[in-house]
Amino acid sequence: xxxxxxxxxxxxxxxxxxxxxxxxxxxxxxxxxxxxxxxxxxxxxxxxxxxxxxxxxxxxxxxxxxxxxxxxxxxxxxxxxxxxxxxxxxxxxxxxxxxxxxxxxxxxxxxxxxxxxxxxxxxxxxxxxxxxxxxxxxxxxxxxxxxxxxxxxxxxxxxxxxxxxxxxxxxxxxxxxxxxxxxxxxxxxxxxxxxxxxxxxxxxxxxxxxxxxxxxxxxxxxxxxxxxxxxxxxxxxxxxxxxxxxxxxxxxxxxxxxxxxxxxxxxxxxxxxxxxxxxxxxxxxxxxxxxxxxxxxxxxxxxxxxxxxxxxxxxxxxxxxxxxxxxxxxxxxxxxxxxxxxxxxxxxxxxxxxxxxxxxxxxxxxxxxxxxxxxxxxxxxxxxxxxxxxxxxxxxxxxxxxxxxxxxxxxxxxxxxxxxxxxxxxxxxxxxxxxxxxxxxxxxxxxxxxxxxxxx
Amino acid sequence: xxxxxxxxxxxxxxxxxxxxxxxxxxxxxxxxxxxxxxxxxxxxxxxxxxxxxxxxxxxxxxxxxxxxxxxxxxxxxxxxxxxxxxxxxxxxxxxxxxxxxxxxxxxxxxxxxxxxxxxxxxxxxxxxxxxxxxxxxxxxxxxxxxxxxxxxxxxxxxxxxxxxxxxxxxxxxxxxxxxxxxxxxxxxxxxxxxxxxxxxxxxxxxxxxxxxxxxxxxxxxxxxxxxxxxxxxxxxxxxxxxxxxxxxxxxxxxxxxxxxxxxxxxxxxxxxxxxxxxxxxxxxxxxxxxxxxxxxxxxxxxxxxxxxxxxxxxxxxxxxxxxxxxxxxxxxxxxxxxxxxxxxxxxxxxxxxxxxxxxxxxxxxxxxxxxxxxxxxxxxxxxxxxxxxxxxxxxxxxxxxxxxxxxxxxxxxxxxxxxxxxxxxxxxxxxxxxxxxxxxxxxxxxxxxxxxxxxxxxxxx
Numbered sequence: 045x046x047x048x049x050x051x052x053x054x055x056x057x058x059x060x061x062x063x064x065x066x067x068x069x070x071x072x073x074x075x076x077x078x079x080x081x082x083x084x085x086x087x088x089x090x091x092x093x094x095x096x097x098x099x100x101x102x103x104x105x106x107x108x109x110x111x112x113x114x115x116x117x118x119x120x121x122x123x124x125x126x127x128x129x130x131x132x133x134x135x136x137x138x139x140x141x142x143x144x145x146x147x148x149x150x151x152x153x154x155x156x157x158x159x160x161x162x163x164x165x166x167x168x169x170x171x172x173x174x175x176x177x178x179x180x181x182x183x184x185x186x187x188x189x190x191x192x193x194x195x196x197x198x199x200x201x202x203x204x205x206x207x208x209x210x211x212x213x214x215x216x217x218x219x220x221x222x223x224x225x226x227x228x229x230x231x232x233x234x235x236x237x238x239x240x241x242x243x244x245x246x247x248x249x250x251x252x253x254x255x256x257x258x259x260x261x262x263x264x265x266x267x268x269x270x271x272x273x274x275x276x277x278x279x280x281x282x283x284x285x286x287x288x289x290x291x292x293x294x295x296x297x298x299x300x301x302x303x304x305x306x307x308x309x310x311x312x313x314x315x316x317x318x319x320x321x322x323x324x325x326x327x328x329x330x331x332x333x334x335x336x337x338x339x340x341x342x343x344x345x346x347x348x349x350x351x352x353x354x355x356x357x358x359x360x361x362x363x364x365x366x367x368x369x370x371x372x373x374x375x376x377x378x379x380x381x382x383x384x385x386x387x388x389x390x391x392x393x394x395x396x397x398x399x400x401x402x403x404x405x406x407x408x409x410x411x412x413x414x415x416x417x418x419x420x421x422x423x424x425x426x427x428x429x430x431x432x433x434x435x436x437x438x439x440x441x442x443x444x445x446x447x448x449x450x451x452x453x454x455x456x457x458x459x460x461x462x463x464x465x466x467x468x469x470x471x472x473x474x475x476x477x478x479x480x481x482x483x484x485x486x487x488x489x490x491x492x493x494x495x496x497x498x499x500x
Numbered sequence: 501x502x503x504x505x506x507x508x509x510x511x512x513x514x515x516x517x518x519x520x521x522x523x524x525x526x527x528x529x530x531x532x533x534x535x536x537x538x539x540x541x542x543x544x545x546x547x548x549x550x551x552x553x554x555x556x557x558x559x560x561x562x563x564x565x566x567x568x569x570x571x572x573x574x575x576x577x578x579x580x581x582x583x584x585x586x587x588x589x590x591x592x593x594x595x596x597x598x599x600x601x602x603x604x605x606x607x608x609x610x611x612x613x614x615x616x617x618x619x620x621x622x623x624x625x626x627x628x629x630x631x632x633x634x635x636x637x638x639x640x641x642x643x644x645x646x647x648x649x650x651x652x653x654x655x656x657x658x659x660x661x662x663x664x665x666x667x668x669x670x671x672x673x674x675x676x677x678x679x680x681x682x683x684x685x686x687x688x689x690x691x692x693x694x695x696x697x698x699x700x701x702x703x704x705x706x707x708x709x710x711x712x713x714x715x716x717x718x719x720x721x722x723x724x725x726x727x728x729x730x731x732x733x734x735x736x737x738x739x740x741x742x743x744x745x746x747x748x749x750x751x752x753x754x755x756x757x758x759x760x761x762x763x764x765x766x767x768x769x770x771x772x773x774x775x776x777x778x779x780x781x782x783x784x785x786x787x788x789x790x791x792x793x794x795x796x797x798x799x800x801x802x803x804x805x806x807x808x809x810x811x812x813x814x815x816x817x818x819x820x821x822x823x824x825x826x827x828x829x830x831x832x833x834x835x836x837x838x839x840x841x842x843x844x845x846x847x848x849x850x851x852x853x854x855x856x857x858x859x860x861x862x863x864x865x866x867x868x869x870x871x872x873x874x875x876x877x878x879x880x881x882x883x884x885x886x887x888x889x890x891x892x893x894x895x896x897x898x899x900x901x902x903x904x905x906x907x908x909x910x911x912x913x914x915x916x917x918x919x920x921x922x923x924x925x926x927x928x929x930x931x932x933x934x935x936x937x938x939x940x941x942x943x944x945x946x947x948x949x950x951x952x953x954x955x956x957x958x959x960x961x
Binding site for chain 1: 511512513514515516517519520521522523524539542543544545546547548549550551552553555556559560561562563564565566567568569570571573574580581582584585586587588589592593603604605608609644645646647649713715716717725881903
């Protein structure tokens with residue numbers, strides 16, 4: 045079948061094929077291309093990608109080697125919670141100035157690392173390269189190596205020059221590479237069990253991890269590390285001894301799981317703790333992987349009591365949300381992992397899209413959504429506004445930059461990003477999720493946006 | 501003893517910054533122009549993280565385009581990205597003005613911005629015609645991120661706008677106001693004062709509506725959508741004909757000085773009208789430039805501020821110690837105001853390294869008769885350490901100090917940028933007499949809540 049001729053919204057010719065409708069010709073949009081210069085892109089840089097993957101390591105200092113802005117605009121902006129340290133919340137920069145640009149910033153970087161180590165004695169110091177570090181050619185690897193020798197503290201270079209790629213996923217991978225090259229496999233666990241796992245791609249935003257960690261523990265698996273939510277660097281160092289990686293955010297972290305499988309022979313399974321059905325499936329899959337009859341039995345009990353605990357707790361919300369439409373426009377993973385959760389609320393996902401999706405991501409979206417769902421790639425601010433105006437979903441799920449675009453158009457919005465307040469994972473998380481979605485969709489405010497005062 | 505005790509930061513590392521880089525200031529300034537688009541010539545993060553910061557503070561959309569520089573541009577230059585980017589913005593968004601904002605990478609690569617703009621205009625004229633092309637002003641704004649702070653970026657942007665656009669014709673009897681990086685509430689207050697004085701103003705630039713705009717879906721049906729308000733390009737053109745320019749901050753006076761040099765528009769630089777004496781000074785400057793006298797309405801507003809100061813300051817605020825942190829102009833103004841309230845500005849800290857700051861604080865020290873600890877080019881870690889040995893009764897500054905405040909168990913009065921953990925702060929002024937009233941209410945309520953028992957008899961009168 046030919047691709048749909050009518051563009052989904054008015055846009056540049058070259059952008060038209062970045063949007064499609066499932067079941068009508070192309071069900072996968074053109075993707076993973078550089079954004080058009082001169083658009084208000086919703087994407088970010090490679091540095092941003094690396095930073096969000098590593099930042100949840102709580103006992104570490106995250107030092108940004110560049111002019112002040114790269115640190116100043118990104119410190120403490122991810123709502124990843126910690127049960128222990130709060131070093132990761134600090135905004136540290138080498139604050140490169142004019143002289144450093146001319147003479148190089150390596151000496152300043154070295155001295156800064158030494159200072160930070162003295163002040164905080166962190167588990168590790170991650171040193172992020174920015175565009176400037178790349179352009180002036182600072183050898184951050186060499187500086188980190190020397191600083192590590194002098195301090196005895198892990199000093200880990202992250203080669204995340206911001207302009208490297210159009211896709212911040214490259215930054216996720218660079219963050220993962222830093223862990224693979226410098227952390228994982230550098231420490232042996234004191235004890236091992238047959239049920240050791242890593243929880244990969246879980247960043248404990250709003251405490252999501254704590255919504256399913258107790259379930260895993262009750263099952264009888266032993267969590268060596270989470271990569272990277274609420275983690276310490278020494279825990280990640282032992283990750284190579286796990287028998288299984290479970291991958292929650294597949295967008296950022298499948299890469300890591302695949303590399304660990306190759307290097308250490310650790311198999312991985314994809315899990316999803318958003319939504320009841322997905323939580324149940326994920327728990328069963330983990331239990332099935334280990335094949336231990338007692339664990340399987342325990343797991344069934346956990347599922348039974350988990351479901352019983354939340355039964356009827358979402359009824360009221362579901363009643364109001366029945367048949368309401370939702371548009372997802374997210375970084376990647378949530379574009380497919382949330383679809384079932386919304387369907388469980390009785391809602392209809394009418395659009396799903398990502399800013400940085402690659403072909404395999406869109407394959408997953410295509411599998412997850414119903415026929416007729418609009419699938420968009422890298423929609424810029426203007427396109428997003430047009431999509432919202434034309435199709436008027438009852439809810440947009442996206443991030444902080446998109447929030448006010450939607451609200452200004454009178455489209456309800458719910459945060460499912462770095463700065464959300466409630467944890468949504470696991471059984472109880474689903475109740476919070478239902479409650480927050482309802483609070484957005486059913487808000488009386490949006491009945492008041494149109495006025496008949498003047499008849500317009 | 502009254503003097504400034506300058507405390508140096510004895511390390512390289514910046515830990516919890518009190519400043520950001522130049523492009524943010526320029527993006528803020530261009531947003532204050534009607535139907536204008538800031539176009540950042542740099543990496544995607546350079547626009548995206550700033551949009552995030554601005555949206556978080558103002559709770560508004562922040563529309564900033566970017567040329568999306570990638571690795572090939574770092575090697576071969578960003579020529580094609582900028583030329584294409586300019587045309588895409590021009591064709592799709594039909595703006596009145598595009599502010600081309602450079603970044604660290606495009607500055608270091610050495611892109612010939614002016615040359616690229618020329619080429620883009622030529623190509624654009626072939627596509628949409630000369631006339632339409634000429635209508636779109638394209639202003640190059642150099643903002644190397646590795647020099648000074650966001651305030652310098654703002655200053656550079658305002659100067660670039662003036663230098664490229666202002667044109668002398670007939671005198672207009674207006675006053676140019678360069679507000680500095682303040683909130684919509686502050687600009688509205690300044691416009692209110694001008695209104696009471698019967699003075700017409702040109703605000704360079706006016707973010708008050710773009711960063712605090714109504715939710716009216718019918719109004720946003722415009723294609724393409726721009727927020728209401730902002731300074732018009734015509735007003736910027738006309739700024740060369742004004743009676744005078746007042747920059748509310750000496751840290752963003754380059755544009756004003758440029759107008760004076762080129763077109764003999766007299767200039768007054770600072771201070772920001774926070775508190776009684778600074779607002780008095782602002783009114784004197786207005787009077788001096790325009791000849792308009794201060795009206796009864798304004799004297800009444802002044803009287804209301806003095807009235808609430810008389811009601812509250814000696815009873816609740818006197819001798820209470822304060823640490824103030826943030827941008828230099830705002831912290832210096834705030835220090836003077838807390839001095840007027842009988843409080844002690846014990847520590848004043850700014851992230852900028854501008855030398856003018858120390859004498860400003862010296863003046864406040866002299867007036868208040870206290871010794872003021874001062875940090876220039878500082879960061880929040882410096883304040884955190886200081887407070888351990890030198891506690892204060894109150895912190896005044898942005899939300900970025902919230903964790904320090906909590907840890908040190910010192911109440912925080914929020915002002916400046918960014919404020920993201922409370923609401924409404926962008927709407928209320930801290931400048932002018934009305935701003936003073938708002939501030940004294942904020943400060944006193946915070947003191948009452950933290951330093952008095954709920955049943956205390958002092959709360960009753």
